[in-house]
Amino acid sequence: MISPVDDFLPVRLKAVHDMAVEGLDDLTGRRIIDVGSDHGHLSLYALIHDNFKSAVLTDIHEAPAKRSEDTLRMYGYADRSEVYCTDGLDGVELNEGDIIVMAGLGGNNMIDIMGRVAQREDAQLLKSLVWCLQPQKSSDKLRQYLFESGFEITDENACEDRGINYVILKAVYTGVKADYTLKQKYYGPVILKRAKSGEEDALRYKQRLDERFNIAQRGDEEIRKMLEEV
Ligand SMILES: C[S@@+](CC[C@H](N)C(=O)[O-])C[C@H]1O[C@@H](n2cnc3c(N)ncnc32)[C@H](O)[C@@H]1O
Known part of the structure; x- marks a missing residue:
């Protein structure tokens, strides 16, 4: 209907x-x-x-x-x-x-x-x-x-x-x-997998977060540590 x-x-x-x-x-x-x-x-x-x-x-x-x-x-x-x-x-x-x-x-x-x-x-x-x-x-x-x-x-x-x-x-x-890893906490465990396999929505979301975290790390020690995680 x-x-x-x-x-x-x-x-x-x-x-x-x-x-x-x-x-x-x-x-x-x-x-x-x-x-x-x-x-x-x-x-x-x-x-x-x-x-x-x-x-x-x-x-x-x-x-x-x-x-x-x-x-x-x-x-x-x-x-x-x-x-x-x-x-x-x-x-x-x-x-x-x-x-x-x-x-x-x-x-x-x-x-x-x-x-x-x-x-x-x-x-x-x-x-x-x-x-x-x-x-x-x-x-x-x-x-x-x-x-x-x-x-x-x-x-x-x-x-x-x-x-x-x-x-x-x-x-x-x-x-x-x-x-859990800090990356899983901040990006999401399934988002990371989806982005890795090239799924468009997850990739775009991850890229937005990358930009945000690159700025936020200046004043946030946990985010800085998270970005250093392999
Ligand atoms: C931004 S609107 C979202 C409405 C709809 N769920 C959506 O996603 O379009 C948030 C709604 O949640 C209600 N709300 C906020 N806190 C709540 C709570 N603790 N329990 C029940 N409703 C709540 C607000 O009154 C408002 O109507």
């Missing part, structure tokens, strides 16, 4: 959606949870294009939560969606197999939200969740949190939308802390 939503889901959110559902065969028993849903377009797109059982949308502010609710209702998905005005996933009951998307939030905000979930849920449920994350900033801190808190970064890619480069990560909880 062609929908007006196809026209206004930006390249960035389409890339987030595609990574979220990539490799997952049967979505019929799963929910997509969009934290920081704002307009609700990502969930609407997923409900139209995938077989998700339902969508859960959360936003910390009332106006965007209302916008999300209006969008889903306007397109006839009120009965397959729930909208919460809450901080992250506070007060939201998680189900096994939920796919949780956080796009356009800062990395530190994501760490707080994931940390609270990790504290309250048992390991079996945590291991069944899929996280798809598009941090607006602090992706290095987010990766460090994931490596050190028992999450595995299963995929990563970059996209360019209206001249801005974005990184998207997919992570699952394994309970096993990972060793």
Whole structure:
């Protein structure tokens, strides 16, 4: 079915959606949870294009939560969606197999939200969740949190939308802390592999980071050390 939503889901959110559902065969028993849903377009797109059982949308502010609710209702998905005005996933009951998307939030905000979930849920449920994350900033801190808190970064890619480069990560909880290099923390383990094999989006993203880190190293010892890593 062609929908007006196809026209206004930006390249960035389409890339987030595609990574979220990539490799997952049967979505019929799963929910997509969009934290920081704002307009609700990502969930609407997923409900139209995938077989998700339902969508859960959360936003910390009332106006965007209302916008999300209006969008889903306007397109006839009120009965397959729930909208919460809450901080992250506070007060939201998680189900096994939920796919949780956080796009356009800062990395530190994501760490707080994931940390609270990790504290309250048992390991079996945590291991069944899929996280798809598009941090607006602090992706290095987010990766460090994931490596050190028992999450595995299963995929990563970059996209360019209206001249801005974005990184998207997919992570699952394994309970096993990972060793990591500073290059993996700052560039991303999968981005490095993709760039090495010449993938255009990852290469362009890496080149932008190269430029940024070359300047930042002057005042940041860890970045200087990272650039010296082989
Ligand atoms: C920049 S918008 C991004 C909207 C959409 N996810 C996207 O990528 O286009 C960030 C949204 O996240 C919401 N937000 C920020 N921190 C949040 C939190 N801790 N919990 C839930 N929503 C949050 C804001 O109110 C805002 O609507």
